[in-house]
Amino acid sequence: MSAEASGRALVIAIDGPAASGKGTLARRLAEHFGLRHLDTGLTYRAVAARMLASGADLDDEEAAVAAAEELDIAALDSAALARHDVGEAASRVAVMPRLRKLLREKQRRFASLPPGAVLDGRDIGTVVFPDAAAKLYVTASPETRARRRALELGGGNAQVDETAVLADLRRRDARDSSRSDSPLRPARDAYLLDTTDLDIEAAFQAAVDYVSRTIASRR
Numbered sequence: 001m002s003a004e005a006s007g008r009a010l011v012i013a014i015d016g017p018a019a020s021g022k023g024t025l026a027r028r029l030a031e032h033f034g035l036r037h038l039d040t041g042l043t044y045r046a047v048a049a050r051m052l053a054s055g056a057d058l059d060d061e062e063a064a065v066a067a068a069e070e071l072d073i074a075a076l077d078s079a080a081l082a083r084h085d086v087g088e089a090a091s092r093v094a095v096m097p098r099l100r101k102l103l104r105e106k107q108r109r110f111a112s113l114p115p116g117a118v119l120d121g122r123d124i125g126t127v128v129f130p131d132a133a134a135k136l137y138v139t140a141s142p143e144t145r146a147r148r149r150a151l152e153l154g155g156g157n158a159q160v161d162e163t164a165v166l167a168d169l170r171r172r173d174a175r176d177s178s179r180s181d182s183p184l185r186p187a188r189d190a191y192l193l194d195t196t197d198l199d200i201e202a203a204f205q206a207a208v209d210y211v212s213r214t215i216a217s218r219r
Contacts, residue, residue: 006117007150008114008116009089009112009113009114009115009116009117010033010035010115010116010162010215011111011112011116011117011119011129011132011133012026012029012030012116012117012118012119012131012133012134012135012211013120013124013128013129013134013135013136013187013190014029014118014120014121014125014127014135014137014138015093015122015123015126015136015137015184015186015187015190016120016122016136016138016139016184017122017139017145017169017172017173017176017184017196018145018149018169018172018173019140019145019146019147019148019149019152020139020195021148021195021200021203022120022138022141023039023050023120024200025120025136025138025200025203025204025207026120027118027210028031028204029118029204029208030117033118033209033211034115035115035116035117035118035156036074036110036115036117036118037117037118037119038073038107038110038111038117038118038119038120039076039078039119039120039121040107040119040120040122040124040128041090041121041122042076042081043068043073043076043106043107044072044090044093044094044099045081045086045087045089045090045104046067046071046073046076046081046114047067047068047071047090047093047099048065048086048087048089048090048143049080049081049086050067050071051063051064051067051089051090051093052085052086052089054067058089058092059092060137061096061098061099063066064093064096064098065070065099065102068102068103068106069102070206071106071108073103073107073110074110082134086160090194091172091175091176094179095175095179095180095181097180097181100181100182106125107119107121107124108128108129111129111154116133122176122182122184123182123183123184124140125137125186125187125189125190126186126187129183130187132192133214133215133217134191134210134211134214135187135190135191136191136192136193136207136210136211137187137190137192137205138193138195138207139189139193139194139195139196140190140194140195140196141196142166142169142173143166144195144196145169145200146162146166146169147162149165149169150162150165156207174214183194186209191207191210191214193206198204
């Protein structure tokens with residue numbers, strides 16, 4: 001199925017905590033519906049990576065905004081931004097209101113061009129695109145998410161300390177949910193998809209079914 005026949009940009013918003021599976025679902029949904037994809041978390045990671053490379057103070061909002069202004073968010077290298085230190089730095093800069101405002105504007109411009117896009121992050125359905133055609137909130141138990149992340153970091157085996165990963169995820173959850181600007185929470189009209197007991201194929205099919213129904217109901 002392709003984007004809406006009207007030619008307007010179709011926006012699908014996917015939110016959820018780290019390691020819930022939202023990124024994989026977002027990429028597959030974008031391919032399925034003929035849309036572009038943006039992992040909005042990478043935009044914060046890209047800012048953090050620039051600041052780390054320049055030696056800027058991670059609490060310097062002016063430096064963060066300056067780094068964001070130079071970003072082309074359509075050309076982010078996910079592999080280059082995957083380092084743990086970049087992720088930790090991104091969590092620090094992501095609480096800055098001016099930075100969030102600037103990156104939201106860039107994210108909206110990216111998705112507003114036809115045929116549209118699937119955006120995944122933590123405030124897409126609540127703040128970035130509250131009028132998105134379809135909204136999903138993807139979650140899973142902290143233990144399941146920690147197991148998935150440990151396997152990912154270990155390259156498919158369990159060599160990573162899962163207890164440490166779980167503690168890190170809980171810290172990130174608390175930080176994301178308690179920040180004053182755009183906290184992590186489901187949009188009131190989001191479809192809640194708990195992937196704790198679902199493999200990727202079952203989760204993907206549930207997401208496709210929901211998005212298809214929602215798009216059809218809007219026509």
